[in-house]
Amino acid sequence: MRHPLLVPDLRELIHAGEVSALHDFLEESHPGRVAELIEDLEPEEGEVLFRALPPRCRAEATGFLDTETQTRLVSSMTPREAADLLHLMSHDERADLVKRLDEDFVDLVLPYLAQAERDDIRSLAMYEPGTAGAVMTTDYVTLSPKITVGEALERLRYEAPDRETIYCCYVVDDKRRLIGFVSLKKLILSRRAARIEEIMQRDVISAKVDEDQEPVARTIDRYALIAIPVVDSEDKLLGIVTHDDAMDILRQEQTEDMLAFGGVSKSAEPDQESSYLEGNILDSVRRRVGWLLLLFLGGTITRYVIESFDWVDKKFPTIAFDSLIPLLIGTGGNAGSQTVGTIIRGLALGEIQPGDTWKVVLREMTTGFSLGLLLGSVGFFFTWKIHGDSPMFALVIAMAILGICVWANGVGALVPLLAKRLNIDPALVSAPLISTLVDATGLVIFYTITIILLIKIAGTG
Amino acid sequence: MRHPLLVPDLRELIHAGEVSALHDFLEESHPGRVAELIEDLEPEEGEVLFRALPPRCRAEATGFLDTETQTRLVSSMTPREAADLLHLMSHDERADLVKRLDEDFVDLVLPYLAQAERDDIRSLAMYEPGTAGAVMTTDYVTLSPKITVGEALERLRYEAPDRETIYCCYVVDDKRRLIGFVSLKKLILSRRAARIEEIMQRDVISAKVDEDQEPVARTIDRYALIAIPVVDSEDKLLGIVTHDDAMDILRQEQTEDMLAFGGVSKSAEPDQESSYLEGNILDSVRRRVGWLLLLFLGGTITRYVIESFDWVDKKFPTIAFDSLIPLLIGTGGNAGSQTVGTIIRGLALGEIQPGDTWKVVLREMTTGFSLGLLLGSVGFFFTWKIHGDSPMFALVIAMAILGICVWANGVGALVPLLAKRLNIDPALVSAPLISTLVDATGLVIFYTITIILLIKIAGTG
Numbered sequence A, B: 001m002r003h004p005l006l007v008p009d010l011r012e013l014i015h016a017g018e019v020s021a022l023h024d025f026l027e028e029s030h031p032g033r034v035a036e037l038i039e040d041l042e043p044e045e046g047e048v049l050f051r052a053l054p055p056r057c058r059a060e061a062t063g064f065l066d067t068e069t070q071t072r073l074v075s076s077m078t079p080r081e082a083a084d085l086l087h088l089m090s091h092d093e094r095a096d097l098v099k100r101l102d103e104d105f106v107d108l109v110l111p112y113l114a115q116a117e118r119d120d121i122r123s124l125a126m127y128e129p130g131t132a133g134a135v136m137t138t139d140y141v142t143l144s145p146k147i148t149v150g151e152a153l154e155r156l157r158y159e160a161p162d163r164e165t166i167y168c169c170y171v172v173d174d175k176r177r178l179i180g181f182v183s184l185k186k187l188i189l190s191r192r193a194a195r196i197e198e199i200m201q202r203d204v205i206s207a208k209v210d211e212d213q214e215p216v217a218r219t220i221d222r223y224a225l226i227a228i229p230v231v232d233s234e235d236k237l238l239g240i241v242t243h244d245d246a247m248d249i250l251r252q253e254q255t256e257d258m259l260a261f262g263g264v265s266k267s268a269e270p271d272q273e274s275s276y277l278e279g280n281i282l283d284s285v286r287r288r289v290g291w292l293l294l295l296f297l298g299g300t301i302t303r304y305v306i307e308s309f310d311w312v313d314k315k316f317p318t319i320a321f322d323s324l325i326p327l328l329i330g331t332g333g334n335a336g337s338q339t340v341g342t343i344i345r346g347l348a349l350g351e352i353q354p355g356d357t358w359k360v361v362l363r364e365m366t367t368g369f370s371l372g373l374l375l376g377s378v379g380f381f382f383t384w385k386i387h388g389d390s391p392m393f394a395l396v397i398a399m400a401i402l403g404i405c406v407w408a409n410g411v412g413a414l415v416p417l418l419a420k421r422l423n424i425d426p427a428l429v430s431a432p433l434i435s436t437l438v439d440a441t442g443l444v445i446f447y448t449i450t451i452i453l454l455i456k457i458a459g460t461g
Helices: A006-015 A019-027 A031-040 A043-052 A055-064 A067-075 A079-088 A091-100 A103-112 A115-125 A149-162 A184-189 A213-222 A243-262 A281-308 A310-315 A321-348 A354-386 A391-421 A431-457 B006-016 B019-027 B031-040 B043-052 B055-064 B067-075 B079-088 B091-100 B103-112 B115-125 B149-162 B184-189 B213-222 B243-262 B281-308 B310-315 B321-348 B354-386 B391-421 B431-457
Strands: A141-143 A168-172 A178-183 A227-231 A237-242 B141-143 B168-172 B178-183 B227-231 B237-242
Touching (some): A031 A067, A055 A091, A067 A091, A079 A115, A091 A115, A141 A149, A168 A237, A184 B149, A213 A227, A243 A321, A243 B321, A281 A310, A281 A431, A281 B321, A321 A391, A321 B281, A321 B321, A354 B281, B006 B031, B031 B067, B055 B067, B091 B115, B168 B237, B178 B227, B237 B243, B281 B431, B310 B321, B391 B431
Parallel strands (some): A141 A168
């Protein structure tokens, strides 16, 4: 419960049937908070609250409700009430809600809406999921270049209630082509008699309707926009994507990066992307099995590496080399994962450019060297003093750790940077991938050092 | 270069000294784009462009420049010019810029600024990094509750040029306590004669000045706000945090989660957080060595596990168990990383609640079972047909893979969920941690299955 102090008071008002007191309270609240209160109350109480809301506030609060509560409350309305609600909702949220409602119910509701609204709902639902078209809204303000600032302000006043935002106004020619942009701030600051074409900004940052949603959200972020206009291939204005949608998109994409880092592929059909507990297990298996299988097959190399160095084991029957292997390659995998995480972050924040590749790899290998020295010393001490092996064997372990740390950090830096250069999303370079890459090569490093130190130098062979 | 078509034309204008044409071009461009052009040009050309900008546009573009270019350009100005620039910049960006400039230069610049501006810069610089205070700006609009809408609009018109946003107006009493909120949209829609106190929203969503920046950004996101007011413990209004700052914060925090997932700790002193290539390697080592060492020490358990099952190896001198260990525990680590990535994402999106723990763990183990069946079959085929081992040993491998996948998925789900319950950030549960946890236990599973299948059932012992 997010509002433990408010909810008991509200319950009292609801059960006493104090509709006008409820009304007053709700009118002064942010619709997002009202939505939270509805979710926190018992379903029947929430419904009373929802019905007590002034129509416009109800439409706004609906947009903030979680999808389940939203669908439940709207489905319990009469078709006429539902149509009144849809009429007042912002166009993108309305289209999303209609998609989730029962088809039979929608068929009863739609006749109560104007033809233009039905067309709008239908056309917004048609864009391919994951594109600018699918997230844009159509309730924006357009201005003609010939009208004056005074006329524009009058128009805004008239249109404001039905617009998602009036802070960004888009100037279109008579063919609806986007030719300029004026912020409300600019309108307020300009002479009332000035024409829009005199004050508009002609360099409009816009998005294409079939563009992927992520770069669109990034553009909003980069230029600190409140909204971005969406146009078709002929520059005709079709809709806008607002800053809050951009935040949703970036949150979604960034958590997908987390999935990718864990080694899980994207869902093949993003429109069927369902929330964790609703999704089916088969889809979950499908998204993981590809990487897991590939890495498994890659991992079989370790078996051949170990077998090909079998003669080393046989040369030293008293030393249990194999018992140290998981520790050594595990450390390599850990160091590599740290590096990949660091590099992916640096790339995402723009702190690392693809041109910095060698500088970065060198830097990471230096870091790996320092970490390897520290860890190698600990390993030396452990092997010699705690586990009671010979100091020479302890030295082998220490050197192997050093070598593996340098190598793992190098690979962990190089692979995402190479991916970036090849235009592959570096976030797809997962911790499991690096671990697997480092496993087999780490073993080679271990055996090579064993051969050099124990056979060539100590000459124990 | 982000504007390959524009840059050559601009170069021509710059070298021909066509200042008025430059001026016209720049005035119609978004300041964010102007900043990119400055960065893309040669340093001397960029400086010409920067100087050709109309003052207000220059101040806005400065806020979009990367810190290095920003510092270079401003440092090359005369103190008087720099002061004029600072005067027009948004207050939060101004304070950040001053922090980065050379102290001696700042001492020359400050006397050109008004006392109030100097105080503002100083006080904004004093908030603890990472708090709402450190990211807020002070150029916002306040209104008195007693004035009329018409008066408020007049006031906005007068103040707009010097305000970061005029779309959110905050109503304060005579002690500067925040008592209400009015959007510009609401002002435009209201009767000119209405008093602010009649139309304001009294339920204002606000942040505390010493609050961590991340929850503040999340609040902006949750309620789709353009800005959030920041107050002190007495509810006095101190500043606002805008939607674009919230995006920056969330981007920063989410890439930090990526680091954490890779097993790198946060920097101990967030104010000294420097960009990747500027940071020193020692800091980088310090942030990684803790986890790496802990996991190394945890990893030493694998050695003891393998040694304690040494008698199994000895019982089957013809089978090279150890050569399969890296593959088996590697697969466990990979499956575990996939699960952690999935769970952390589900928690971040609110799709998974801590109360769902057992449901989620069961679900993940089922997924692990399916993956284990698939991978185990592949493993069986490989071991028997490709590597030429006995079918019984191939079955051991297949069963071990199955067991390890179920176990790894269970651990990968349980650990972040337990962390969440214990109020530890689940994003701190890293892929390396899960891999290490699964390594030793995976070995136990492998040897147990070997003992059951090869010794108890086949009775080869």
